[in-house]
Amino acid sequence: xLIMNKYEFGNDFIWGVATAAYQxxxxxxxxxxxxxxxxxxxxxxxxxxxxxxxxQNQNGDVACDHYHxxxxxxxxxxxxxxxxxxxxxxWTRIFPDGKxxxxxxxxxxxxxxxxxxCIERNITPNVTIYHWDLPQAxxxxxxWTNRDTYLRFLDYVDFVTKEYNDKVxxxxxxxxPFAFTVLGYFxxxxxxxxxxxxxxxxxxxxxxxxxxxxxxxAKKNCPNAEIGTTFSCxxxxxxxxxxxxxxxxxxxxxxxxxxxxxxxxxxxxxxxYPVDRLPSLKTLEKYYKEGDEERMKFNADFIGIxxxxxxxxxxxxxxxxxxGTIIEAKKRCEKTTEMGWEIYPEGIYHLLKKYASYPNxxxxxxxxxxxxxxxxxxxxxxxxRIHDIERINFLKSYLEQVLRAKKEGVPVYGYxxxxxxxxxxxxxxxxPRFGIVYVDYQTQKRYVKDSGYWYRDFLEGKDV
Ligand code: IFM
Numbered sequence: 001x002l003i004m005n006k007y008e009f010g011n012d013f014i015w016g017v018a019t020a021a022y023q024x025x026x027x028x029x030x031x032x033x034x035x036x037x038x039x040x041x042x043x044x045x046x047x048x049x050x051x052x053x054x055x056q057n058q059n060g061d062v063a064c065d066h067y068h069x070x071x072x073x074x075x076x077x078x079x080x081x082x083x084x085x086x087x088x089x090x091w092t093r094i095f096p097d098g099k100x101x102x103x104x105x106x107x108x109x110x111x112x113x114x115x116x117x118c119i120e121r122n123i124t125p126n127v128t129i130y131h132w133d134l135p136q137a138x139x140x141x142x143x144w145t146n147r148d149t150y151l152r153f154l155d156y157v158d159f160v161t162k163e164y165n166d167k168v169x170x171x172x173x174x175x176x177p178f179a180f181t182v183l184g185y186f187x188x189x190x191x192x193x194x195x196x197x198x199x200x201x202x203x204x205x206x207x208x209x210x211x212x213x214x215x216x217x218a219k220k221n222c223p224n225a226e227i228g229t230t231f232s233c234x235x236x237x238x239x240x241x242x243x244x245x246x247x248x249x250x251x252x253x254x255x256x257x258x259x260x261x262x263x264x265x266x267x268x269x270x271x272x273y274p275v276d277r278l279p280s281l282k283t284l285e286k287y288y289k290e291g292d293e294e295r296m297k298f299n300a301d302f303i304g305i306x307x308x309x310x311x312x313x314x315x316x317x318x319x320x321x322x323x324g325t326i327i328e329a330k331k332r333c334e335k336t337t338e339m340g341w342e343i344y345p346e347g348i349y350h351l352l353k354k355y356a357s358y359p360n361x362x363x364x365x366x367x368x369x370x371x372x373x374x375x376x377x378x379x380x381x382x383x384x385r386i387h388d389i390e391r392i393n394f395l396k397s398y399l400e401q402v403l404r405a406k407k408e409g410v411p412v413y414g415y416x417x418x419x420x421x422x423x424x425x426x427x428x429x430x431x432p433r434f435g436i437v438y439v440d441y442q443t444q445k446r447y448v449k450d451s452g453y454w455y456r457d458f459l460e461g462k463d464v
Contacts, residue, residue, distance in 0.1 A: 016084025034096025041191030055429030098135030230304030235347030252324025304367030
């Protein structure tokens, strides 16, 4: 495989790692923190005796204990020469019931300490405002299906962007709106566990409003910071293109692409929902109020794209609305990651080209990319080592495609590995390990994997 050097990406390219509050912090009810939908979801037993909600009924109560160990974690980040840390704020640490009136000074102070500790170590804090942990009190009132949640979100954005203002040069309004609405409000496999179109459609619209107006508020409060938001995306291809079935498969691929890759970005860019490719989205109009088209728009300084895999799709008469299905990677690939995802580096290249072709996309950061593999600990010369060569190869092959897109003129200016330390992978619990640092959850000891050392060498300018 090719030898890489970070200078090929240019001196203005930013490098970092990403995490999320619920996945690493723990301390779920400490110092006045309120309950989030993930606390409730993981603490509630599944009604189906044959299917747990979360792998082995695990939860994020302790996770990586980052709430108490953030200084050591940042020391390690510094040792690995990582210049940017992207983390999220837990809404319920700041407003335990989601509303301004419940302000919790201890939670507010924690993020001051975390941000200050980054700055002291010369690590730039990159802050995500919402990474899925909605206050349970707002969910009790309908969550994202209730328009009021969008208004409470705006209060929260206004508060945090004023509070941490000049210490944070880069803000991310939402993390992957498609993922948290589809998994949490349509499929019911993530918190808050709601299902069906009656939940999904209003959640989509209110989240889109939160994204647009949230971005505008952040920009008003932090005019000198870069304000953007992130989108999950998967490169979509039809399983075949030839003949009658091929034509149907191509139609399904267009619909899936609209849903997975365009649903949230196009309204932000002023293009409205992708109704031309997925006509059922017209239903969203039911939730419109006068002026919403303007509210959905936001002139972002950058977009963050988060890519892991590709999906192959096939026409299906059994899936109303989308009229297609995804063919699971496990059924068609010899090798997948621990998540059962295909390793398909070219996909990130195609997606970068797609997003760069939208008018008004000024700058792109890859705000998440990485892979889970079954890491093995080995003892060598009295030291624990993790030779995760598959992860190194994964990262290199995706970066190679990012560089390819950049050389062709795509304005991509940053890359964040998902993730720094192994953590709570939502419904999959602690089983999949995505980190470049291994966490022993019994002792909370951290061990740098070979991929962590590889990233350090790369960031220090060595050929790797
Ligand atoms: O762990 C998640 C993260 O919270 C959001 N993006 C995808 C990651 C891997 O599944």
